[in-house]
Amino acid sequence: MVLEAPSIKAKPTVTWEPLPANFVLPDDPVENIQQPSLAAGLTDALGAAGLIQSEMLISSNLGLVATINKNIVVKAPDWFYVPQVHPLAEGVIRRSYTPHTDGANVAIVMEFLSEAEGGELSVRATPPYGKLHFYEQILQVPTYVTYDPYEGILEVRYLQDERYVLHSANEQGRVWIPQLELYLGIWSGERLGQTMNWLRWWDDRGNLLLWSSEQAEQERQRAEQESQRADQERQRAERLAAKLRELGVDPD
Structure with missing residues (x-):
């Protein structure tokens, strides 16, 4: 009898290639009206507090690009933060972001939960890649946030030893986001005529960023x-x- 050694799955080859000019980006609509409002509120508070610098990139539904085994893969998070990017030439509009090529690695990614295939907590390691797998194993984003605004469930994962580990909230239900040195939590109320469970920032002294x-x-x-x-x-x-x-x- 011949014993076969268990197969070892080879790690994918990941490269950081600029997105070809003729690449057709997906034009998927947002899944509900809350998603763009949540993202806008997060960015607005950082800007109002003077915490956004010109070298940063903070965006929503902009494609993050990686080339996996020579195949281009694009995921567009609901919100993400890059601490430093290369400036664009005058008149050029950013249509995607390739980490390590267009600037630093993505530091924070947020996804607002849905039930789509390849969803926010999917670890699918083959195309179409699950989002958690893509952010954890391919992009290796240090902080991954998922939020269900309907159930009011906020989860923050830190990348530790190449795996995401769920980080617990403090007594106020807020979670520390080290890349911004701010707490992230849930706040119920109204903004621009829309009442819901918002994601909000607090500083290390417990002050709400307005x-x-x-x-x-x-x-x-x-x-x-x-x-x-x-x-x-x-x-x-x-x-x-x-x-x-x-x-x-x-x-x-």
């Missing part, structure tokens, strides 16, 4: 309070002047 609309409202309220204080001071001065006149004293 959206630009919230900052504008704060400024409006502050200006209104200052105007009220000015009116109160003016009225107080007028009453004092009137009292002095009653006493025969010229307030001027």
Whole structure:
């Protein structure tokens, strides 16, 4: 009897090639109205806090490109962050991002849960590759976030020893995102007329990073309070002047 050694699956050959100009990118629609709103809110708060620099890339539904065994594979996360990218020539529009070629590796990827094939928690290691497998084994993204806005379930995975490990939340239900030095958590409320369970940022002191609309409202309220204080001071001065006149004293 001949014993056969168990087959060892060869690791795929991954290269980082620029996307060909004639490559047709998938034009899949978003799966629900919440996805672009969630992504926009995350980016808006970072911008309002002055945390977005020109060398960064923060985007939604932009294709991340890898060439696996000479086949181009593109995944478009709901939100991702790259700390430093190469600048584009004037007039050139970025239509995709290839890590290690267009700049640094992707540092954070977020996916908002769906039930599609090759979904957010799929470890399928053959085409069409599952997203978790693609981000973990191919792109090796350090932090992978999945979020179900309907169930209010937030999961954050760190890449450790080439595998994703689920990271626990703190007492407030927030999870530390080391690449941004911020906490990520769930906040229920309204933004731009839409009420739902949002993903929000908090700093290391527990302060909520405000959206630009919230900052504008704060400024409006502050200006209104200052105007009220000015009116109160003016009225107080007028009453004092009137009292002095009653006493025969010229307030001027």
